[in-house]
Amino acid sequence: MSVNPLKILIVDDDEGHRFLMKESLEGPIHNTDIAFSGTGEDCIFKLSKETYDVVIIDFNLSDMDGLEVLRDMNCKEYNIPVIMVTAFGDESIAVEAMKLGVCEYVVKSEDYLRRLSTIVIRVVQEYKLRKEKKGVEEKLKESELRYKALINNMIDVVFTADKDLNILSINLACERVFEYPKEFAPKLNLYDLIHEEDKEKIVDCFKGSFASKREFIEGYEFRINTGRGNIKDVQMNAKMDYAKDGDAMRIEGVIRDVTDRKEFEHKLFQIDKLNALGLQSSGIAHEFNNILGIILGYLDILRMQLGDTNVRVSDTLKVIETAARDGAIIVDKVQQFSKIRKEYEGVERIDLINVVNEALEFTMPRWKTEAQSKGVEYEIVKNNLTTSKYFVKCKPSEIREVIVNILNNSVDAIPHGGRIDLSAQSEDDRAVISISDNGMGMSEEVKDKIFDPFFTTKGVRGTGLGMSVSYSVVTRYGGEIVIDSCLGEGTTIHIKLPLCSEEVTKRKVEKEVVSDYRANILVIEDEEVILDMMKVILEARGHNVFIAKDSSDGVKMYENNLYDIVLCDLAMPKLNGWKVARFIKEYDAIRKKSKTPVVLITGYELDMESLDYKKEGVDYILNKPVEFKKLHRIISDYSTANVKE
Incomplete structure (x- = not known):
C-alpha cells in the first residue's frame, strides 16, 4: 500500500543551509518530496502551482523577510502550516510571526537541524488535527443550524420549561399557535395560557406525573387563551427530566394546535x-x-x-x-333532516330576493299584526333586497321555509320588540342572505347544539326541528349556514348558497285526465285497516278490487288470475314488496303475458336518485300517506296503456 510522500518546501537564500535542512529531514522522515526556493517571490510562485504539506521559511531572504512572505501567503489564502527559522532570536518577530499564523518559530542553534524533523512531524500532525477539528466543528455547527431551522419551521410549538411551567426556550411556532411574539415568549408561563376551565386538570396532571416520577405525558388535550383573545384546542406531548434526588428539573414538550381537527x-x-x-x-x-x-x-x-x-x-x-x-x-x-343531497325533485332557478320578500310576507302576522296587538314594535330593515341579481338552484318552498324559521327565531329572541336586519350580498361564487337581530344572543353551548334535531331553547313551545331541517335543506343544495353570535350582542345568521346562471328546465304540469276504465286491481297489504280502506275507495271508482293480507297469498292469487295492476306494500313479512314485484315480472315472462304494472307503496324514505327501481320490477313508487288523486291517475294511465295494447 503506497503512502503519499510528505511534500516540504524549504525557502532559504543560502544554498548550503537548504541542503543541510534537506539532509536532516530525509533521514528521520523516510518518504519525503522536498522542493527549494531561494526567494520569497519564488516561494509564492511555487505555492500557486503546487500544494505542500509544510513550508520552512528563513526569516532573512534576499528580496523580502519571512514576515512579508507570510503576509503575502495570507493575502492569497494559502492555508499551509509554516515553520520559521532564523539565525537571531527576536521576541517581537516571534510574536508577529505567530500572529500571522506561524506554527513554530525555530532559532538556528547548534542542534536545530537535529530537532528539525521532529518539529516538522509535530507541526504537520497538529495542523491535520486542527483541520479535522475545524471540519468537525463546522459540521456540528451546520447540523445545529439545520436542527434549529427544523425546529423553528415546525408547525407545532416545541418548548422547554421548568417545573413551574415557566418557558425556558421555544420555537417560532409560538407566534402562530399562542399568538404571542417570540421575544415575549421567555416571559410566558404555560399555566397562564391555559383556559380557566382546564387549569385544574392540567395542574393535577403535572402533580400526579411528578409524584409518580412519570417520564412522559402523551396526547393530553386542553384549551388555551391566545395573545389575541382567541380560544384554541391544543394537544401536548411532554417529557419530564428529573434530578438524581428525584426532583423534577425540566419539561420538554410539543404542543400542537388541534382546533381545526376538533371542529x-x-x-x-x-x-x-x-x-x-x-x-x-x-x-x-x-x-x-x-x-x-x-x-x-x-x-x-x-x-x-x-x-x-x-x-x-x-x-x-x-x-x-x-x-x-x-x-x-x-x-x-x-x-x-339527515339526508344531505345536492339535488332534489322540484329544483328550479329562483330569484333569492323574491323568496326573502315572500318569507317576510309569510311572517308578517307575527312581527306586525300579532305584535302590534300586544303593544310590541319590530323594526324590519331591508338592505340590498330590491335588485334581482342573486339566482340559485333550489326548491323555492324549502328555502322559503328556512328563512321563515330564522325570522321566527329572531322574533322569539326579542319578545319585547327590537330590530331585525335582512341583507343580501355576493361572496365569491355564492349568494349570502344575512338575518340579524339585536336580541340576547347565544352562548357557545347553544351554538354547538343549534343544529341538533329536537334541541330547543323555547321549552314546550318549540319542536327543535326548525334549525336542523334548515341545516339539512341548505347543505343539500351545496350551501352552509354560519352563525355569528355572542351573549348580550345579538345574533346574525348567514345563509350561503351557490349562485347559478343557467336556466333550469322546469317540468311541465300536465292536465289530469282520469279514464273511466274499470280495472282489475290486486292489493297486497299486511295492515288490515289500510287494506279495507283501499278496497272501499277503489271500488267507489268502479274498479274490481281483490285483496291479500299476506304477500304469499298475494303471489298465489297472481299465479291463478289476471290483473290489470298490482298495488303492493313494501314492508311485509315473508316476501317484501321488492320480491313480489320481481316474481310478478318473472311470472309474466313465463306465461308470455305483457308485463303487469306494479306500484310499490311505502312509508319509508327511499333514495330515489340512486335507486333503479325499474330493474327491480317496480313501475312506480307511491309514498304514504297515499294521495288518492295521484293513485287514481296512476291506475288510469296504466289501464289506458293496457287497453291500447
Whole structure:
C-alpha cells in the first residue's frame, strides 16, 4: 500500500543551509518530496502551482523577510502550516510571526537541524488535527443550524420549561399557535395560557406525573387563551427530566394546535348523530305514515258517503284533513333532516330576493299584526333586497321555509320588540342572505347544539326541528349556514348558497285526465285497516278490487288470475314488496303475458336518485300517506296503456 510522500518546501537564500535542512529531514522522515526556493517571490510562485504539506521559511531572504512572505501567503489564502527559522532570536518577530499564523518559530542553534524533523512531524500532525477539528466543528455547527431551522419551521410549538411551567426556550411556532411574539415568549408561563376551565386538570396532571416520577405525558388535550383573545384546542406531548434526588428539573414538550381537527370531529359527530337518528326515525315515520294514511283515506270515504249535504261537517272534515296533512309534512321533515343531497325533485332557478320578500310576507302576522296587538314594535330593515341579481338552484318552498324559521327565531329572541336586519350580498361564487337581530344572543353551548334535531331553547313551545331541517335543506343544495353570535350582542345568521346562471328546465304540469276504465286491481297489504280502506275507495271508482293480507297469498292469487295492476306494500313479512314485484315480472315472462304494472307503496324514505327501481320490477313508487288523486291517475294511465295494447 503506497503512502503519499510528505511534500516540504524549504525557502532559504543560502544554498548550503537548504541542503543541510534537506539532509536532516530525509533521514528521520523516510518518504519525503522536498522542493527549494531561494526567494520569497519564488516561494509564492511555487505555492500557486503546487500544494505542500509544510513550508520552512528563513526569516532573512534576499528580496523580502519571512514576515512579508507570510503576509503575502495570507493575502492569497494559502492555508499551509509554516515553520520559521532564523539565525537571531527576536521576541517581537516571534510574536508577529505567530500572529500571522506561524506554527513554530525555530532559532538556528547548534542542534536545530537535529530537532528539525521532529518539529516538522509535530507541526504537520497538529495542523491535520486542527483541520479535522475545524471540519468537525463546522459540521456540528451546520447540523445545529439545520436542527434549529427544523425546529423553528415546525408547525407545532416545541418548548422547554421548568417545573413551574415557566418557558425556558421555544420555537417560532409560538407566534402562530399562542399568538404571542417570540421575544415575549421567555416571559410566558404555560399555566397562564391555559383556559380557566382546564387549569385544574392540567395542574393535577403535572402533580400526579411528578409524584409518580412519570417520564412522559402523551396526547393530553386542553384549551388555551391566545395573545389575541382567541380560544384554541391544543394537544401536548411532554417529557419530564428529573434530578438524581428525584426532583423534577425540566419539561420538554410539543404542543400542537388541534382546533381545526376538533371542529372537524364535531361536524363528523353531528353527521353521525343525524345518521343514527335518521335510521331510528325512518321506522317511526313509517308507522306514522300508516296512521296518517288511514285517517286521510277514511276522510275520503266519509266525504263520498256524506257528499255536500252538511256544510258544517264538511268544514270539520277539512280541518281534520289539514291537521293530518300537516302531520305528514312533519313526518317528511323527520325523514329529510339527515339526508344531505345536492339535488332534489322540484329544483328550479329562483330569484333569492323574491323568496326573502315572500318569507317576510309569510311572517308578517307575527312581527306586525300579532305584535302590534300586544303593544310590541319590530323594526324590519331591508338592505340590498330590491335588485334581482342573486339566482340559485333550489326548491323555492324549502328555502322559503328556512328563512321563515330564522325570522321566527329572531322574533322569539326579542319578545319585547327590537330590530331585525335582512341583507343580501355576493361572496365569491355564492349568494349570502344575512338575518340579524339585536336580541340576547347565544352562548357557545347553544351554538354547538343549534343544529341538533329536537334541541330547543323555547321549552314546550318549540319542536327543535326548525334549525336542523334548515341545516339539512341548505347543505343539500351545496350551501352552509354560519352563525355569528355572542351573549348580550345579538345574533346574525348567514345563509350561503351557490349562485347559478343557467336556466333550469322546469317540468311541465300536465292536465289530469282520469279514464273511466274499470280495472282489475290486486292489493297486497299486511295492515288490515289500510287494506279495507283501499278496497272501499277503489271500488267507489268502479274498479274490481281483490285483496291479500299476506304477500304469499298475494303471489298465489297472481299465479291463478289476471290483473290489470298490482298495488303492493313494501314492508311485509315473508316476501317484501321488492320480491313480489320481481316474481310478478318473472311470472309474466313465463306465461308470455305483457308485463303487469306494479306500484310499490311505502312509508319509508327511499333514495330515489340512486335507486333503479325499474330493474327491480317496480313501475312506480307511491309514498304514504297515499294521495288518492295521484293513485287514481296512476291506475288510469296504466289501464289506458293496457287497453291500447
